[in-house]
Amino acid sequence: MTESDNNNPITVQQSSPETSVQSWVPVYKQLENEIKLRHYSPKTLKAYRTWTRQLQGYTKSKNYQNLSQQDVIDFLTFLAVERKVSASSQHQAFNALLFLFKQVLKKEFDEIKGVTRAKRKPYIPVVLSRDEIDLILDHLDQPFNLIVKLFYGCGLRISEGVNLRIRNFNFDTGILTIHDESNSRRINEGKKDRTVPIPQSIVPELQEQLRKTTSLYEADLQDNFAGVFLPEQLEKKYQNAAKDYLWQWFFPAPTLTLIKDKKEYRRYHLHDTVVQKAIKKAVSSAHIIKRASAQTFRHSFASHLLQENYDIRTIQKLLGHSDIRTTMKYTHTLQRKTIKQAKSPLDFISEGEHDE
Structure with a gap:
């Protein structure tokens, strides 16, 4: 039968025990509808569908009407502990499942507590010379x-x-x-x-x-x-x-x-x-030993501007980053000077006066 509530158009099968295996086809159809309704990108749909499928596998295709917030907590912890995913991947999974519960299943979703957080690993972008x-x-x-x-x-x-x-x-x-x-x-x-x-x-x-x-x-x-x-x-x-x-x-x-x-x-x-x-193919033909992709050229753009002493806020605007912390990762691509190589600001003034 189909629930009469228009806010939840997913078809519900009769006599579906909590532990029974159930087809999630209606879930994916409704997920796609909700994504298109909000004009989200195909990449967002692909990502949200992927995390929904992984949750389905983790719960052994249990009746989606009986999914609980605890299922999400257990799954997110599983990603961090067993799968050892990155913090950004775990966060993406959370956003996808939050959307699934609130917009597709029409379920309440309170503040998540008790999730083991994935460790944040320092990310240094690949930069080409x-x-x-x-x-x-x-x-x-x-x-x-x-x-x-x-x-x-x-x-x-x-x-x-x-x-x-x-x-x-x-x-x-x-x-x-x-x-x-x-x-x-x-x-x-x-x-x-x-x-x-x-x-x-x-x-x-x-x-x-x-x-x-x-x-x-x-x-x-x-x-x-x-x-x-x-x-x-x-x-x-x-x-x-x-x-x-x-x-x-x-x-x-x-x-x-x-x-x-x-x-x-x-x-x-x-x-x-x-x-x-x-x-x-071009990277291989050029015998470049770095793992370079299209994104690497964007990384190189930012890193090379930093090398030329461009202001970090200017680079943030050019890249279209909403958060300055995203731009700051490029500071790690710059070659650091040792204490022995560093100069005193007093020496800068002396050199300037000497040049005059």
């Missing part, structure tokens, strides 16, 4: 070469790089605007936009990419395509935006995607997995 970056770039063809230059030159996340649209670039002012187009959220982060300077050294390459994108767009119009993909709420707000020039992807996928139910073709951006594979 400028020579290593140049070497990797030498092994990348277009458009991957240009995408990586934006990762490093602007401190972009991989999702921000592949999601760039023509409207993000203002070549007159030399500014690249990173829009959070949807209400989708990175886990534990809010919606925010930011601006970063466009590296002037790659403007000619960016304009060449723009010409290629424009040519592809004009060809798509001739073929009467349905436009590019847009977040659902933007599609409703700007009904003609999918075919609008400014909303076209800056790095479009080489082929169109068929939407079967609508029988129309749309253009998607270059997929992030394709970019990651290209970077992995």
Whole structure:
């Protein structure tokens, strides 16, 4: 039977003892509905679904209507003690299960007590030298070469790089605007936009990419395509935006995607997995011994700015960090001077006077 309460549309099976094994299919369907209702990102849905599945396995698929807060406490402790997950992973699991209880199962969720906390391990990001970056770039063809230059030159996340649209670039002012187009959220982060300077050294390459994108767009119009993909709420707000020039992807996928139910073709951006594979291959070909990925170029951007004595607050804004503590991790990538190598401030003054 189905509960009449509209706040809990999950189908409940009759005579389901607490210890019985039960299908959780309705849970996953409702989880997806609640995520889409709030316009959270696909990555959030994937993460929340993963932690829900792990809880299901831990409880041996017990009747989800009989799940208790103690099940969550035991599971989070299991993650820390047995699985030895990181503190951030345990925190992510907590957020996912909090959402599951409150928004999907419609259960009360009081303050969690008695959970064994996962140990926080010091995290030092992998940083490449400028020579290593140049070497990797030498092994990348277009458009991957240009995408990586934006990762490093602007401190972009991989999702921000592949999601760039023509409207993000203002070549007159030399500014690249990173829009959070949807209400989708990175886990534990809010919606925010930011601006970063466009590296002037790659403007000619960016304009060449723009010409290629424009040519592809004009060809798509001739073929009467349905436009590019847009977040659902933007599609409703700007009904003609999918075919609008400014909303076209800056790095479009080489082929169109068929939407079967609508029988129309749309253009998607270059997929992030394709970019990651290209970077992995280039790192291997360049014989770089560090574990470098797309995120490594963002790490290098921050670390190199610190080396040039940029203010940590400025770097925080350029990276789009909401918490300064996230940015502070890059201070650990700088080479420390020993006491013997350090100089007294009095010596700085003396050297300055001597130079005069």
